Amino acid sequence: MRTDRPEDDKGPSRSSAGRPRDSKIDAAIIRATRDLLLETGYPALSLSAIAARAGTTTAAIYRRWSGKAQLVHEAILPAEVMAMPSASGDIKEDIRALVEATRTMFDRPEVRIALPALIADTVADPDVHSRMTSRFAGSLATFRTRIDKHTDPPADEGELPLLAEVVVGSAIFRIIVRHDAPLDEAWADDLTNLVSSGWASMSRGSSSG
Numbered sequence: 001m002r003t004d005r006p007e008d009d010k011g012p013s014r015s016s017a018g019r020p021r022d023s024k025i026d027a028a029i030i031r032a033t034r035d036l037l038l039e040t041g042y043p044a045l046s047l048s049a050i051a052a053r054a055g056t057t058t059a060a061i062y063r064r065w066s067g068k069a070q071l072v073h074e075a076i077l078p079a080e081v082m083a084m085p086s087a088s089g090d091i092k093e094d095i096r097a098l099v100e101a102t103r104t105m106f107d108r109p110e111v112r113i114a115l116p117a118l119i120a121d122t123v124a125d126p127d128v129h130s131r132m133t134s135r136f137a138g139s140l141a142t143f144r145t146r147i148d149k150h151t152d153p154p155a156d157e158g159e160l161p162l163l164a165e166v167v168v169g170s171a172i173f174r175i176i177v178r179h180d181a182p183l184d185e186a187w188a189d190d191l192t193n194l195v196s197s198g199w200a201s202m203s204r205g206s207s208s209g
Helices: 023-040 047-054 058-062 068-076 091-106 109-124 126-147 162-178 185-208
Strands: none
Touching: 023 047, 023 058, 023 068, 023 109, 047 058, 047 068, 068 109, 068 126, 091 109, 091 162, 091 185, 109 126, 109 162, 126 162, 162 185
16 A cells, blocks of 8 residues: 655645545544644644644645645544434424534534634635535434424525524534533523524414414
8 A cells, every 4th residue: 555755745635536545544633633632722733743643744634634624623523423313203302402412512622622713714715614514514404304394405405404503503602702611501401491492483483374
């Protein structure tokens, strides 16, 4: 198997068609990214430092991710963390499940450290912004349709459902604006009650119309 050579480290490049990726390198890069985030924070984090910690090159990183923002997003919010639970049929329980899934997603040290600057970098790059929004939309839109089977799917596959905007947006706002405020049981209880009551009002309005 071909190994990365020092002369490969020349900046962004994409893998050629059919070139296999080494999952061990992927895992090492992800692990190094999380570790360095906790040590240095997001602004000081560099791809060269990640590559050195992972025992690879920046060229190897660019073959897998478009840049720092995309790498960090996938490192701190891997697919297994973003997975949404199945619906139970009870609206309040399902909204609570979404709130709890959001807590699992965001209430971790590496997420709290990276989130403010990561959001700024993501918004500044339309391509990265589109990719990241699509990652959220894929799982959250599915959960929304499980809760409300009468809701039409969003016309844009990258569009987040309002329910997700409310729950996830509340968590992000709390982390960014209140810094040390925990996403604790009291927060989960209050948000679940607030969203559930609003959802019930919307449902009654829709059925009466």
